[in-house]
Amino acid sequence: MENDLGWWAVPLAVLGGAIRVSTPILFVSLGEMLTERSGRINLGLEGTLVFGAMAGYATAVITGDPWAGVLLAALAGAVFGLVHGLICSMARVNDIAIGIAMMLLGTGLAFYFGKPFIQPVAPDLPSIPFGWWSEVPQVQAALNVNVLFLAGIAAALVLHWGLRSTRPGLILRVVGDSTDAARAMGLRPAVIRTMATALGGAFAGVGGAYLSLFYPGSWNEGISSGQGLMAVALVIFARWQPVNCFWAALLFGGAGALGPALQSVGVTEGYYLFYAAPYVLTLGVLIATSSPNRALAGAPGELSITK
Amino acid sequence: MRPPVTAIGADPLPPGALEVETVGMTMRFGSFTALEDVSIRVAPGTFHALLGENGAGKSTLVKCIMGFYHATAGQLMVGRREAEIADPRDARALGMGMVYQHFTLVPSLTVAENLVISRADAPVVIDWAKERAGLEAFMAAMPFRVPLDQPVARLAAGEKQKLEILKQLYLGSRFLILDEPTSVLTPDEADEVLGHVRGLCEAGEISVLMITHKFREVTAFADEVSVLRRGRLVGQGHVADLSHAQMAAMMIGAEKEQRPVARSGLRGAPMLELRGVKAADRSGLKEIAVESLTVHAGEIVGIAGISGNGQMELMEVLTGQRAARGGEIRVQGVPYGATRAEAQSHAVRYLPEEPLRNACAPRMSVIENIAFRSFDRNGAGRRFWLSANEMRAAARDLIGAFKVKVADPDGPIAALSGGNVQRAVLARELTGEVKLLVISNPCFGLDFAAVSEIRARIVAARNAGAAVLLMSEDLDEVLELSDRVLVMSEGRITYEVPAAEAKIAEIGHYMGGHAA
Ligand SMILES: Nc1ncnc2c1ncn2[C@@H]1O[C@H](COP(=O)(O)OP(=O)(O)OP(=O)(O)O)[C@@H](O)[C@H]1O
Ligand SMILES: [Mg+2]
Numbered sequence: 001m002e003n004d005l006g007w008w009a010v011p012l013a014v015l016g017g018a019i020r021v022s023t024p025i026l027f028v029s030l031g032e033m034l035t036e037r038s039g040r041i042n043l044g045l046e047g048t049l050v051f052g053a054m055a056g057y058a059t060a061v062i063t064g065d066p067w068a069g070v071l072l073a074a075l076a077g078a079v080f081g082l083v084h085g086l087i088c089s090m091a092r093v094n095d096i097a098i099g100i101a102m103m104l105l106g107t108g109l110a111f112y113f114g115k116p117f118i119q120p121v122a123p124d125l126p127s128i129p130f131g132w133w134s135e136v137p138q139v140q141a142a143l144n145v146n147v148l149f150l151a152g153i154a155a156a157l158v159l160h161w162g163l164r165s166t167r168p169g170l171i172l173r174v175v176g177d178s179t180d181a182a183r184a185m186g187l188r189p190a191v192i193r194t195m196a197t198a199l200g201g202a203f204a205g206v207g208g209a210y211l212s213l214f215y216p217g218s219w220n221e222g223i224s225s226g227q228g229l230m231a232v233a234l235v236i237f238a239r240w241q242p243v244n245c246f247w248a249a250l251l252f253g254g255a256g257a258l259g260p261a262l263q264s265v266g267v268t269e270g271y272y273l274f275y276a277a278p279y280v281l282t283l284g285v286l287i288a289t290s291s292p293n294r295a296l297a298g299a300p301g302e303l304s305i306t307k
Numbered sequence: 308m309r310p311p312v313t314a315i316g317a318d319p320l321p322p323g324a325l326e327v328e329t330v331g332m333t334m335r336f337g338s339f340t341a342l343e344d345v346s347i348r349v350a351p352g353t354f355h356a357l358l359g360e361n362g363a364g365k366s367t368l369v370k371c372i373m374g375f376y377h378a379t380a381g382q383l384m385v386g387r388r389e390a391e392i393a394d395p396r397d398a399r400a401l402g403m404g405m406v407y408q409h410f411t412l413v414p415s416l417t418v419a420e421n422l423v424i425s426r427a428d429a430p431v432v433i434d435w436a437k438e439r440a441g442l443e444a445f446m447a448a449m450p451f452r453v454p455l456d457q458p459v460a461r462l463a464a465g466e467k468q469k470l471e472i473l474k475q476l477y478l479g480s481r482f483l484i485l486d487e488p489t490s491v492l493t494p495d496e497a498d499e500v501l502g503h504v505r506g507l508c509e510a511g512e513i514s515v516l517m518i519t520h521k522f523r524e525v526t527a528f529a530d531e532v533s534v535l536r537r538g539r540l541v542g543q544g545h546v547a548d549l550s551h552a553q554m555a556a557m558m559i560g561a562e563k564e565q566r567p568v569a570r571s572g573l574r575g576a577p578m579l580e581l582r583g584v585k586a587a588d589r590s591g592l593k594e595i596a597v598e599s600l601t602v603h604a605g606e607i608v609g610i611a612g613i614s615g616n617g618q619m620e621l622m623e624v625l626t627g628q629r630a631a632r633g634g635e636i637r638v639q640g641v642p643y644g645a646t647r648a649e650a651q652s653h654a655v656r657y658l659p660e661e662p663l664r665n666a667c668a669p670r671m672s673v674i675e676n677i678a679f680r681s682f683d684r685n686g687a688g689r690r691f692w693l694s695a696n697e698m699r700a701a702a703r704d705l706i707g708a709f710k711v712k713v714a715d716p717d718g719p720i721a722a723l724s725g726g727n728v729q730r731a732v733l734a735r736e737l738t739g740e741v742k743l744l745v746i747s748n749p750c751f752g753l754d755f756a757a758v759s760e761i762r763a764r765i766v767a768a769r770n771a772g773a774a775v776l777l778m779s780e781d782l783d784e785v786l787e788l789s790d791r792v793l794v795m796s797e798g799r800i801t802y803e804v805p806a807a808e809a810k811i812a813e814i815g816h817y818m819g820g821h822a823a
Contacts, residue, residue: 165433170416170424177415183375184411185425186396301414 009138010261016142017257018250019149020215024207026152026249028231031203033245036235038196039176039302040088043099045204046228047106048080052208054114057219060122070209077205078198080106085194117219125214148210159242172196176300233282239298255281320386324351324514325402325482332381334367339714341367343538352511356525357518358558359535360754361726362712365518369484373398373405404480406471406488414460418453418470422477445477463615472500485517490752501528520754522551534558559756571770575604578743578774584634586624588798595620595798607775609789611782613818617798618778622747626657638743654742658749662732669721673713674702676720677735709734725752741768747778762788794818
């Protein structure tokens with residue numbers, strides 16, 4: 001290391017890590033937020049994420065265009081969401097059980113179809129070097145921001161606005177909060193929930209494409225470390241608010257980068273404890289913000305886990 | 308968007324109030340017939356009242372009209388034309404709107420959001436500045452107002468009911484169905500709301516079909532009345548030609564009205580004592596504080612007050628649904644934490660408001676719901692294995708004794724009509740030993756025969772030595788039942804008077820929060 005930043009390297013690495021690691025979590029949690037806002041929970045997003053990673057990578061390998069990969073991952077995610085939504089629209093079907101089945105199906109299919117793509121190398125998604133002004137390589141690395149991260153921020157802002165100020169957004173909230181009210185308005189809750197789940201699946205698919213096409217940037221069977229499931233907790237933690245999803249994802253990503261960052265400045269003992277930081281953090285925040293007296297503020301009324 | 312459903316090639320319906328008619332409407336739920344061959348005509352610009360006992364099929368009839376249910380047989384005529392209504396959207400496209408018995412507002416949306424999204428032509432992108440201006444102009448022209456920025460979950464029942472009616476007016480409905488619209492309003496509020504609706508009828512802008520249990524409202528506001536009994540139309544006529552007694556006779560047929568039970572017995576030892584009890588109110592911003600409240604055995608203490616003044620929170624503190632911030636609750640002199648064991652050992656029973664939500668498991672069966680107090684009891688002891696037969700037998704007895712109209716005792720309790728849920732919960736709570744009874748709006752949504760029966764049971768419990776704390780928005784009920792009357796206003800108890808000396812004007816004064 002020519003530029004020795006000492007301990008300054010830690011916050012820098014955490015910042016860079018937060019941006020890198022948070023992107024897929026942000027996409028999955030936005031997708032999950034959309035689904036849950038409609039009154040259903042989709043635990044299958046972990047499977048969608050892994051399948052999206054595989055499908056995106058494979059498409060990028062075949063076409064040579066990473067953006068085609070992102071598009072196909074989104075499409076595949078939407079199909080998974082659609083299947084979940086349609087099955088859950090049938091009478092006496094539990095969304096959580098279907099979600100777990102879809103999770104296993106998604107990972108299973110991804111491993112099956114993904115075998116031939118473990119070796120080939122796909123082109124990476126482009127990123128923007130916001131660190132050009134600095135000479136320090138660590139700064140440059142930290143500020144090398146992928147385009148999808150920016151797209152995620154834009155999506156969070158658009159969703160925030162859309163849930164408040166557009167008819168589809170309000171309709172989604174109506175359906176998620178009260179089936180009776182929705183029916184009295186002449187809406188068809190099952191149709192709207194299915195569409196929301198499909199859109200949510202598309203978000204998760206994009207998150208998967210980011211994993212395989214940028215960071216870590218290859219396709220293998222251990223590509224996801226449970227981001228799809230953590231996203232469910234993050235949505236609760238973010239109180240079903242898209243902009244909060246962004247902050248939560250960033251916090252989670254930053255916490256996840258703590259272990260590697262400490263290791264990189266030469267801490268040799270105990271750093272592995274910090275690998276658990278994101279999980280401990282999530283648990284801690286959930287406990288701290290919960291209350292025995294009130295229902296979770298902001299929880300959609302029709303959600304099976306909070307009803 | 309589909310076009311409104313009208314006969315093929317027909318002209319659009321004329322503007323102004325709609326004429327709506329049901330012809331031979333029949334509705335079956337499985338083998339149970341909730342509605343049989345009912346024909347009712349609501350002439351344009353008239354105010355039509357629909358009377359009937361709990362479970363008579365009133366809500367079922369209007370839900371068939373609105374396309375919420377699909378009638379097994381029969382026809383609907385709108386503006387003298389046959390109308391095929393597949394779902395509420397079709398009904399709305401025709402200009403028909405309904406205020407349901409159970410609220411259909413979206414709790415987490417604000418009042419403004421609820422109003423705007425309920426409009427069929429809500430724009431895809433909502434320009435809130437413009438909508439706000441429009442809403443404020445609309446509200447300004449209305450006789451009552453609801454705060455636009457509050458989430459509906461924060462509104463009191465009375466405010467929600469006003470908002471439901473405002474919403475229909477905002478949507479420009481030309482035929483309005485009201486299902487017990489005033490059950491949560493004070494008499495003054497009810498008069499104000501119905502007076503305005505009546506005015507719109509007279510102006511020829513809307514026709515109204517209103518379900519109610521209050522004869523007073525029928526006489527004061529309706530032109531015509533139809534009476535249902537056990538799903539059949541048993542009487543019809545002009546309100547001007549009918550007395551209350553005649554309407555009552557049509558409603559209950561040959562059955563006799565019950566007489567109020569005489570009071571007897573002496574006031575006993577203090578049963579329930581509250582000292583300095585404080586709790587957060589539903590908005591979390593204000594606080595309710597009860598300095599001191601004592602209910603003795605053999606006494607009914609009535610708390611009068613306009614809804615949303617802390618009664619709900621007080622009830623929740625007593626039932627253990629809301630944590631108290633301080634102070635002390637004692638039952639029979641012992642600190643009381645409202646656990647199941649404590650409630651059982653002190654024989655404390657509850658009837659909270661909105662019993663389907665606060666005192667039932669809506670998707671569990673009627674039998675199971677009735678067994679909540681006793682399912683794990685075996686005489687004085689406990690049991691591990693439940694006895695389905697005993698539960699069934701006990702439930703059957705209570706359903707009979709309290710005349711709960713149940714199509715299927717094994718079906719979910721949520722399928723019962725509003726009044727019958729109330730009866731089922733009362734049956735459960737009034738059975739067995741009762742030392743302390745805490746009740747809130749016990750006759751909400753009950754027909755008049757049921758009202759006198761339930762009130763008689765409450766007085767009977769008192770005569771048998773139970774302490775009764777009664778919270779009610781119906782001042783007449785408080786005055787009729789109570790030995791002592793308290794007034795609750797803005798989270799505090801502001802007035803106390805023995806029922807014998809109570810004056811309505813004085814109480815009304817304190818209810819309005821104008822305490823000197
Ligand atoms: N979805 C349903 N499934 C089965 N039975 C039902 C259903 N809805 C209503 N019923 C039954 O039909 C009967 C009529 O119910 P309805 O709700 O129309 O009564 P109501 O006249 O409105 O009474 P209330 O004054 O208590 O509101 C009741 O016995 C009820 O149990
Ligand atoms: Mg009814």
